[in-house]
Amino acid sequence: MHQSADNLxxxxxxxxxxxxxxxxxxxxxxxxxxxxxxxxxxxxPPRPAMKLPADxxxxxDVDLAWDVxxxxxxxxxxxxxxxxxxxxxxANTAAPEEEHVTITVTRLTxxxxxxxxxxxxxxxxxxxxxxxxxxxxxxxxxxxxxxxxAILDLVGDKGRTLGAILPRAETNETWFWKATAEAARLEGVxxxxxxxxxxxxxxxxxxxxxxxxxx
Amino acid sequence: xxxxxxxxxxxxxxxxxxxxxVLAMILIFAGTLAQREMGNWxxxxxxxxxxxxxxxxxxxxxxxxxxxxxxxxGFLLIGLLLVNLVAAHTTRFKFAWKRTGILVTHLxxxxxxxxxxxxxxxxxxxxxxxPQGGYAIYSEDIREAELAITVPEGDGERxxxxxxxxxxxxxxxxxxxxxxxxxxxxxxxxxxxxNAAIADPSRSQRPSPNLATTGHGLRAVAVPQTPVSGVRxxxxxxxxxxxxxxxxxxxxxxxxxxxxxxxxxPLFGDGKQAVSVGDETYTVALRFxxxxxxxxxxxxxxxxxxxxxxxxxxxxxxxxxVVDAEYNDDREALIRMNEPLRYRGDAIFQxxxxxxxxxxxxxxxxxxxxxxxxxxxxxxxxxxxxxxLTLHFGVMLGKFMGRRPA
Numbered sequence: 001m002h003q004s005a006d007n008l009x010x011x012x013x014x015x016x017x018x019x020x021x022x023x024x025x026x027x028x029x030x031x032x033x034x035x036x037x038x039x040x041x042x043x044x045p046p047r048p049a050m051k052l053p054a055d056x057x058x059x060x061d062v063d064l065a066w067d068v069x070x071x072x073x074x075x076x077x078x079x080x081x082x083x084x085x086x087x088x089x090x091a092n093t094a095a096p097e098e099e100h101v102t103i104t105v106t107r108l109t110x111x112x113x114x115x116x117x118x119x120x121x122x123x124x125x126x127x128x129x130x131x132x133x134x135x136x137x138x139x140x141x142x143x144x145x146x147x148x149x150a151i152l153d154l155v156g157d158k159g160r161t162l163g164a165i166l167p168r169a170e171t172n173e174t175w176f177w178k179a180t181a182e183a184a185r186l187e188g189v190x191x192x193x194x195x196x197x198x199x200x201x202x203x204x205x206x207x208x209x210x211x212x213x214x215x
Numbered sequence: 216x217x218x219x220x221x222x223x224x225x226x227x228x229x230x231x232x233x234x235x236x237v238l239a240m241i242l243i244f245a246g247t248l249a250q251r252e253m254g255n256w257x258x259x260x261x262x263x264x265x266x267x268x269x270x271x272x273x274x275x276x277x278x279x280x281x282x283x284x285x286x287x288x289g290f291l292l293i294g295l296l297l298v299n300l301v302a303a304h305t306t307r308f309k310f311a312w313k314r315t316g317i318l319v320t321h322l323x324x325x326x327x328x329x330x331x332x333x334x335x336x337x338x339x340x341x342x343x344x345x346p347q348g349g350y351a352i353y354s355e356d357i358r359e360a361e362l363a364i365t366v367p368e369g370d371g372e373r374x375x376x377x378x379x380x381x382x383x384x385x386x387x388x389x390x391x392x393x394x395x396x397x398x399x400x401x402x403x404x405x406x407x408x409x410n411a412a413i414a415d416p417s418r419s420q421r422p423s424p425n426l427a428t429t430g431h432g433l434r435a436v437a438v439p440q441t442p443v444s445g446v447r448x449x450x451x452x453x454x455x456x457x458x459x460x461x462x463x464x465x466x467x468x469x470x471x472x473x474x475x476x477x478x479x480x481p482l483f484g485d486g487k488q489a490v491s492v493g494d495e496t497y498t499v500a501l502r503f504x505x506x507x508x509x510x511x512x513x514x515x516x517x518x519x520x521x522x523x524x525x526x527x528x529x530x531x532x533x534x535x536x537v538v539d540a541e542y543n544d545d546r547e548a549l550i551r552m553n554e555p556l557r558y559r560g561d562a563i564f565q566x567x568x569x570x571x572x573x574x575x576x577x578x579x580x581x582x583x584x585x586x587x588x589x590x591x592x593x594x595x596x597x598x599x600x601x602x603x604l605t606l607h608f609g610v611m612l613g614k615f616m617g618r619r620p621a
Contacts, residue, residue, distance in 0.1 A: 036381065038396045041353075041507055042371040044485070047478070048346050048577050083414045084435070084482055106482060109415060113433040125484070 062086050062107075064146065064175065065203040069192040075102060084108065091179065091189045101189050103179040112174040115165065119152065122163055125180065126156030142194055145201030146170075151194055160186050164197045175200075220306050227302035235299065239292050242268075249274045252444050254452065256358045263289030264335040290335070297328045313614070316607025323599030326592055333589030340585050341506050342566065345514040347578040352511050354584040355503035360454040360475055363505075364398055365487075366497045373397070378504065382456060383407050394463055399492050401461040405470055411437040411455035413476050425472070426457040430488040432472030435480075456501055460490055468492070473501040506586070509559060510539040515547070517580040519570035531568040533580040550582065561586045 068074075068089060075088040087105040112118055119137050120130040131137050140151040142164070149166040164177040177197060179189055225231070246262035252274065253261070262268050265288035272280040287295075300321060310318075341354025360379045365372040375396045382404050385391050390401035405426050413435050425436045437455035455474035461467055468490055477486030477500070487498035513536040520530040532551040537544065537558055548556045555564040567581025 036375060036377050036391070036393070036396060038373070038375045038398075039507070040368060040371055040373050045345075045350050045352060047349075047485075048579075083412075084480070107415075108434050113431075117433075121484070 063171070063203050064200055066196055066201070067199040069196055072103070072192070086175075091192060092185055095185075099185060101179050101181045101185055103177060103189075103193065106176045106178070108174050108176070110172055110174070111167070112176065115167075115174075118165070118176070122152070122161050122178070123154055123156070125158065126154050126161050127158035128154055128156040140194070142198050144197060144199075149175075149197050149200070151197065153190060155183055159183065162186050162190055162193055164193065166197070166200065223302040223306050226298055227306045228299075229303075231299050232296070232303075235292055235296050238287060239289075239296075242286060242289060242292065245270045245274060245286070250444060254358075254443050257442075261288075265289065266291040266294075290332070293328050293331055297325060300325060300328075313610050316603045316605070316610055318603070319606060320600050320603030323596040323601075323603055326596035326599060330589050330592030330596060333592060334587055337589065338585065338587035339506055340583065341504075343512065343563075343582040343584055344567075345512065345580055345582065347514055347517050347580070350511050350513040351508075351582075353505040353507045354582075355505055357451050357503050359504040360501055361504045362402065362456070362458065362473070362499070362501050364393065364400060364402075364490075364497050364499050366398070366495055376505075377402065379454065382458075390459075390461055398497070399463040399495075400468075400490070400497065401463075401465070403459040403461060405457040405459050406437075408437055408439045408455045410440040410442045410452040411474060411476075412440050412453070413455070413474055413480060414438050427470050427472040429469035430471040430473075431477060431483050431486075432457070432470070434482070435472065437472050437474055454501060458499070460499065462492060471499055473499060475501055475503055477501075506584075508561070508584075509541055510537050510544075512537055512563070512582075514580055517568060517570050517578045519568050528568075531565045531570075531580075533565060533568075533582065535563075560588065562590065 069091070071093055072089045072091050073093050075090045077085050077088050084106050085104055086107050089103045089105075090100040091103055092099060092101045106112075116131065116134055119134070123130060137152065140153075142149045142151055144166060146168060147166065149164050152161070152163040152165070154161045154163070159180055160183040161178065161180045163179075164175075166175040166177075167173075168175065177193060179186060179193065181189075242262060246258050249258050249262060249270075262270075268286050268288045269283040270286050272282045272284065275284075304318075304321065339356070340358075341356045343351040343354045345351045360382075362377045362382055363374050364376075365374045375393050375398050377391055377393075381391065385402075385404040386407045387404075390403040393400045393402065415435065425432060427433060427436075437457070440453075443450040443452050453474060453476045455472065455476070457470055457472055459467060459470040471488050471490075473486075473488065475486075477483040485500075486502075487500040490497045490499055514533055515536055516534040518530070518532045518534075519528065520532075521527055522529050530552055532549055534547065534549050535556065536547050537556070539545070539559070542559075548558075550556045550563055550565050552565050555562045557563075562585045564583040564585065565580070566583035567579075569579040569581075571578070
C-alpha cells in the first residue's frame with residue numbers, strides 16, 4: 001500500500017513538473033512584443049479642453065499693448081498654453097459665467113503656419129469648407145498702430161468664430177485674436193473686438209525698478 | 216524511476232533556494248535605487264519582468280561610476296525558484312498525511328510565482344479620464360504611446376496603430392510599411408523623444424531643431440526633456456516624434472511633429488493632423504496606447520467628500536452607468552475608493568478626482584482600469600498558504616500533545 005502511494009506521488013510530481021514547464025513556455029510566448037494593429041473603432045468621445053493651473057502673468061517680452069474693453073475681464077492663461085498665448089480675456093461678463101466668451105491672444109513665429117492654413121483650421125472648427133486662396137475669405141481691414149489687421153467673422157453649423165490676424169514683418173511674427181462660441185453670444189463681442197484691435201500699438205518699455213528701492 | 220530523477224537533484228538543492236532568495240533581494244534593492252533615474256514602470260519591465268538586466272554601477276553607488284553588472288532578471292529568478300521548488304518535491308518529498316500542510320503551502324507558493332508570470336504577460340492597465348456627463352469607450356496606458364493613422368469609415372474610423380517600441384526601433388531606419396494593412400502610407404521615424412515639451416520655436420529656452428515641414432510642427436517644436444524618474448511619481452512622460460509620411464510610391468508627403476501633448480493645447484485642437492492621399496484624407500496622431508472596451512462607461516456624477524471643516528479628502532466616488540450592447544446589459548454602479556467595479560474581466564478603480572473642475576472646467580473623474588486574467592491567483596495562493604500553515608501547525612501540535620507524558 002505504501003509503495004503504491006509512493007508511485008502515485010512520483011507520477012503526480014512528474015506531471016506537475018511537466019505542467020509547470022509547459023505553463024512557463026506558454027507564458028513566455030505571451031511576452032512577445034506587440035506589433036502593428038488594424039481595427040475599426042467608434043468615433044472618439046468629446047473631450048473638454050484642458051484648463052491647467054493658471055499663470056495669469058503674460059510673457060515678459062510682449063511688445064504690443066491695447067485698450068481692453070471695460071466690460072472684459074482678464075482670464076487666466078493655462079500652463080499648457082503659456083508658450084504661445086500672450087493674453088486671455090472673458091467677454092460677455094454681464095451674462096452668467098457659463099455664457100462668458102473667452103478671447104485668446106496668440107503670438108506665433110513667421111506666418112504661424114500660413115494664413116490660409118490657419119483660416120481653414122478656424123473654418124473647419126465652425127463647420128465651414130476650406131478655402132484654396134486667401135482671396136476667397138471675406139475679411140475686414142482694421143488699421144492698428146503697427147500695421148493693418150484682418151478681421152474674420154466665420155459662421156458655420158458648429159458655431160461662430162471671431163478672429164483678428166495681425167502680421168508683423170518687423171518682428172517676423174503673426175498675432176491672432178480669437179473668440180469661438182455660439183453665434184448669438186458673439187453678437188455684442190464683435191464690435192468690442194474690432195475696437196480693441198484698432199487700439200493695438202507698440203508697448204511702452206517699462207521703467208526698471210530703482211536699485212535698492214523701497215520694498 | 217529514481218534514476219530518471221537524478222538530473223533533478225542539483226536543481227532541488229536548498230542551497231540554490233537560498234542563493235536565489237539572496238539574488239532576488241539584491242535585485243529588489245538595485246531596482247529600488249534605479250527609480251532615482253528611471254520611471255517606475257521602466258524599472259518593473261527592465262529589472263523584474265525580464266530575464267537579464269545590466270545594472271549600471273551608478274545606480275548602486277552615489278557616484279557616477281562607469282560600467283554595469285550583468286544580473287539575472289526577475290522572471291529568470293522566479294522561473295528558477297519555481298523549478299527549484301518543483302524539483303525538490305519531485306526528488307525529495309514523499310507523500311504522507313502529516314506532510315499535507317507543507318505540500319499545500321508549497322502549492323500556494325507555486326501558484327503565487329505562476330501568478331506573477333500571468334500578470335506580467337497578460338495584465339493590462341489603463342486610465343479613463345471622463346468628464347461628468349461624458350462617456351468612455353477606451354482606456355489609455357500612459358506608460359506607452361502609439362502612432363495612430365485613421366480614416367473615417369461608417370460612423371467611426373478605421374485605424375492602424377504602430378506601438379512605441381516599433382517607433383523607437385525605426386528611428387533613422389527603414390520606413391514602416393502600412394500598405395499591407397490597407398493604408399497607402401509608409402512612416403519614416405525621423406526623431407523620437409520619450410519625453411518632450413511643446414514650445415514656440417523662437418521662444419524655447421532650449422533651442423531644438425524643427426524637423427517638421429507641414430502640420431502643427433510649423434507652429435511648434437518638440438523640445439526633449441529628461442524622462443520622468445520613479446521619484447517624480449505624479450509626472451508622466453509626454454512622448455513626441457517627428458515622422459515623415461511617404462505615399463505608396465515613396466513620394467514624401469511631409470514631416471509632421473506629433474506629440475501626446477498636442478490635444479492638451481487648445482491651439483492644436485484634438486491634436487490630429489490631416490494627410491491627403493488620393494481622394495482620402497487620413498489623420499495622424501501620437502497618442503497614449505488605447506485599449507478599446509466592449510462596453511461604454513457613462514459618468515453620471517462625481518463626488519469628492521472631505522472631512523467636515525477640513526480640506527482632507529474622505530472619499531472619492533463616481534456614479535457610472537455601464538452599457539454593453541453585446542450582453543444587452545445596462546446598469547448603474549458606484550465606484551468608490553477601494554471599492555472597484557468589476558465588469559467583463561476589468562476592475563475599474565477610482566483613481567483621480569477633479570470634482571471642482573480645476574483642470575478642465577468641468578468635474579472630471581480618473582478611473583484606473585485593470586484587466587488581469589490572473590487577478591484571483593494571489594488570493595487563492597494566500598488562502599492555500601494560510602490553510603497549509605494551519606494544517607502543518609495542527610499536525611505538529613497534535614504530535615507534540617501526543618508526546619506529552621501522562
